[in-house]
Amino acid sequence: MELMRQSAVAGIPGEMHAEVVAGGCSDCAIVFKAGRHSGEPISRESGVTLYSKAEQVRLFSGMVIDYQESLSGGGFFLSGKTIDVSSCGNCFSFKAD
Template identity: 40%
Template sequence: MPKAQSLRLSAAAAAELGRQAAVAGTPGVMHLDLVESSCERWALRIRPGHLAGVPVARADGITLHAPVDQLARLNGLNLDYRGDLSGGGFLIRPDDGVRCCVCGSSFSRPGEGGTATK
């Protein structure tokens, strides 16, 4: 993993990533990339497998990969997972200076602006 990278996974996020990877037939390997969002600037897209990029986080038997050009945006974020009887989802727990949407799944960094233009 790149030394400057500090995306962190909660135990709940690591467990859910591991479950999804196993169901998809790619045990221990998931991919995360950022796509433009409708509320804050960036939203997470998480898919099974190693689609491209480098490892950005490892925990409890799961390795999460991301594109190299998105590493700076991921730095300092914490990925969590919350689930209940009606479903669940991954949530971003930001560091200082990062603004998150109330839904918890999109964020903006200082100077990037809020809502993305489509």
């Protein structure tokens, strides 16, 4: 629902873009932006299609992105078999093959 809210606020309902970027408290983090940004669809949930750059689609394989609300606001948390998640729950590094 949070992705739907963010896309609607940006004026592009139903389309969000996810990008793996370097940084955060671990090797990588995910940045979300409203819109497709010339990406490939990687997931569709609750009326929102999530897109990623074609060269990053494989990075999302086996990854779970969840949004948890809390009294202090909430945020996206990651899990999955292909990543080691940092203690903050938002940053990660890829496991060695």
